[in-house]
Amino acid sequence: xxxxxxxxxxxxxxxxxxxxxxxxxxxxxxxxxxxxxxxxxxxxxxxxxxxxxxxxxxxxxxxxxxxxxxxxxxxxxxxxxxxxxxxxxxxxxxxxxxxxxxxxxxxxxxxxxxxxxxxxxxxxxxxxxxxxxxxxxxxxxxxxxxxxxxxxxxxxxxxxxxxxxxxxxxxxxxxxxxxxxxxxxxxxxxxxxxxxxxxxxxxxxxxxxxxxxxxxxxxxxxxxxxxxxxxxxxxxxxxxxxxxxxxxxxxxxxxxxxxxxxxxxxxxxxxxxxxxxxxxxxxxxxxxxxxxxxxxxxxxxxxxxxxxxxxxxxxxxxxxxxxxxxxxxxxxxxxxxxxxxxxxxxxxxxxxxxxxx
Amino acid sequence: xxxxxxxxxxxxxxxxxxxxxxxxxxxxxxxxxxxxxxxxxxxxxxxxxxxxxxxxxxxxxxxxxxxxxxxxxxxxxxxxxxxxxxxxxxxxxxxxxxxxxxxxxxxxxxxxxxxxxxxxxxxxxxxxxxxxxxxxxxxxxxxxxxxxxxxxxxxxxxxxxxxxxxxxxxxxxxxxxxxxxxxxxxxxxxxxxxxxxxxxxxxxxxxxxxxxxxxxxxxxxxxxxxxxxxxxxxxxxxxxxxxxxxxxxxxxxxxxxxxxxxxxxxxxxxxxxxxxxxxxxxxxxxxxxxxxxxxxxxxxxxxxxxxxxxxxxxxxxxxxxxxxxxxxxxxxxxxxxxxxxxxxxxxxxxxxxxxxx
Numbered sequence: 001x002x003x004x005x006x007x008x009x010x011x012x013x014x015x016x017x018x019x020x021x022x023x024x025x026x027x028x029x030x031x032x033x034x035x036x037x038x039x040x041x042x043x044x045x046x047x048x049x050x051x052x053x054x055x056x057x058x059x060x061x062x063x064x065x066x067x068x069x070x071x072x073x074x075x076x077x078x079x080x081x082x083x084x085x086x087x088x089x090x091x092x093x094x095x096x097x098x099x100x101x102x103x104x105x106x107x108x109x110x111x112x113x114x115x116x117x118x119x120x121x122x123x124x125x126x127x128x129x130x131x132x133x134x135x136x137x138x139x140x141x142x143x144x145x146x147x148x149x150x151x152x153x154x155x156x157x158x159x160x161x162x163x164x165x166x167x168x169x170x171x172x173x174x175x176x177x178x179x180x181x182x183x184x185x186x187x188x189x190x191x192x193x194x195x196x197x198x199x200x201x202x203x204x205x206x207x208x209x210x211x212x213x214x215x216x217x218x219x220x221x222x223x224x225x226x227x228x229x230x231x232x233x234x235x236x237x238x239x240x241x242x243x244x245x246x247x248x249x250x251x252x253x254x255x256x257x258x259x260x261x262x263x264x265x266x267x268x269x270x271x272x273x274x275x276x277x278x279x280x281x282x283x284x285x286x287x288x289x290x291x292x293x294x295x296x297x298x299x300x301x302x303x304x305x306x307x308x309x310x311x312x313x314x315x316x317x318x319x320x321x322x323x324x325x326x327x328x329x330x331x332x333x334x335x336x337x338x339x340x341x342x343x344x345x346x347x348x349x350x351x352x353x354x355x356x357x
Numbered sequence: 358x359x360x361x362x363x364x365x366x367x368x369x370x371x372x373x374x375x376x377x378x379x380x381x382x383x384x385x386x387x388x389x390x391x392x393x394x395x396x397x398x399x400x401x402x403x404x405x406x407x408x409x410x411x412x413x414x415x416x417x418x419x420x421x422x423x424x425x426x427x428x429x430x431x432x433x434x435x436x437x438x439x440x441x442x443x444x445x446x447x448x449x450x451x452x453x454x455x456x457x458x459x460x461x462x463x464x465x466x467x468x469x470x471x472x473x474x475x476x477x478x479x480x481x482x483x484x485x486x487x488x489x490x491x492x493x494x495x496x497x498x499x500x501x502x503x504x505x506x507x508x509x510x511x512x513x514x515x516x517x518x519x520x521x522x523x524x525x526x527x528x529x530x531x532x533x534x535x536x537x538x539x540x541x542x543x544x545x546x547x548x549x550x551x552x553x554x555x556x557x558x559x560x561x562x563x564x565x566x567x568x569x570x571x572x573x574x575x576x577x578x579x580x581x582x583x584x585x586x587x588x589x590x591x592x593x594x595x596x597x598x599x600x601x602x603x604x605x606x607x608x609x610x611x612x613x614x615x616x617x618x619x620x621x622x623x624x625x626x627x628x629x630x631x632x633x634x635x636x637x638x639x640x641x642x643x644x645x646x647x648x649x650x651x652x653x654x655x656x657x658x659x660x661x662x663x664x665x666x667x668x669x670x671x672x673x674x675x676x677x678x679x680x681x682x683x684x685x686x687x688x689x690x691x692x693x694x695x696x697x698x699x700x701x702x703x704x705x706x707x708x709x710x711x712x713x714x
Contacts, residue, residue, distance in 0.1 A: 031666055032668070196555070196665075196666070198579040198580065201665050201666075204665050204666040205665055205666065209667045217671075218670060219670075219673050221672075221673060222556055222613075223579065223613075224519075225612055225678075227619060228649075231678065231679065256580075258588070259616045259619070262623055304661025305662055308561050309553070309561040309566075311388075313388075313565045314577065316576050316578060
């Protein structure tokens, strides 16, 4: 694997030693202001997670890992560090109860501490090491997917993405955007079209910001434009992320992804899903099994500070859709590319990734 | 044909005799306020058209016809009514130079006046009659398309539409919404899903308002949701309008329509285009020949009253897309339904409609 690619911004990182702090981009101010905040206590971290100053499943996991350090590092010689860690986990887990990566990370740190045989200061040092291992692991995963995805991109290509599966959702280069950052760093000339992604406009607010900040040519579209832009021959390839992939290769992602996949299929444009193996839920056999969250009506009727629909109108707002495996050209994971995914190929990749089925 | 269907609002109409006025809904206040304005002079009509108080190609045509009446009715015994009509036409035509229906209507009134053999007061009366004939013709066309389209709808169906091709775009029941109003008046229970239609949100602001106002069950979606909602089995049929249809049956309509058509095709949901024969441009052989207007970037980056994208980001904003005839189940016109349109069938319909090819 080649040297890590440096982006001109960092979503979050640990600064200094055990007495250090977390530095993160205050994402609520994007895209109009780029501001770093310093997080030094557990209540500050809970607040940052709750306010969405840090968002995106992998980034939340990394933040929670660091939060564990903030919770235990102040322990005195008479304090029970393990007990403090359990308490910190409870506090952090409550910040966003539906974020599975949050609980996954606090669990991982806690389980690691339970295996450490040492005094309080050794436990504290182990806590920092484990949190940084989570951070490093996330970055390595992004890098691996970026390399694999970039291998598909040739010089001069135009790419399309939907929502934000970028650096700002991870501690590294992101998932769907990792191939773009990598191809750009390799000197390939690329142009990216980004869907604005209603209702919450993550494409306009976040994807457009981070690509522009990294010096990548980015053009904003509304969510109804992909088919037209493909019809004009402007798109060579689609990269999207995923919130959940089922064993048969069906891909759950932000609402609107399915329509992009249909357009890509119509025009023969390759449709790539970039997602770490942890996105695959081995308990679900097909997309039919995925429960779809609904968003509040107000995000559609008054999403931008003023009302744009009649009072009392009904709204239906599924937050995600499921693109059937038959429309997916490939799933790019950190252990390899799954071409034309089906149950056999996905299970194969899970086994290679060490998941027992 | 059955009795006209009365909607609980009227987009625009002429009130009284030659000394009357135009009453219209002030559409710029929708969806939050329903207000009627009275237009009594040519400058007031130019202002109403320019401000988009009245919008939609057919409605603008009707408004312009009435505008001709406002321009000539004050003529004294020594005034040249024809000269006054020509002057009025020039003033009205400049209100929205790209609105072809505007010029079509002022032309039609002027040409009619040129055939009238009579004095000034006879010319003035003829002007009002011709303007009302345009109004009546538009309403009759909507009614005919509504009847044909409603014939396809069975009790209990859920329908989807994109943008606004409704009563508020015409002097009658609209185009795409005419089958819905007609089916509703026939006592069929229907539910309508309306795409919000970025960038200008005509679906959220106008379609949702007029269907709700008419007592039809309407639910708002964002533009990326149609495929998901169809995947859930919630849509039985799609009705959309059109801005231009080419001889081979390709359909130009508001951006986002093509993606709805692709989703409908994927799920086997019938996709109907409702458009008067005047929408067919016999000079264009296929959708490739249609020039596509681009919208200003600000409608996307600051469309909701505050900026939602980074400063300086590029935007690509085609206002329309072209759905290929192969994805169109039928085109519903005032002279009949063109099933699975192709060049032969479209030319056939044009001939039946009296268009010489």
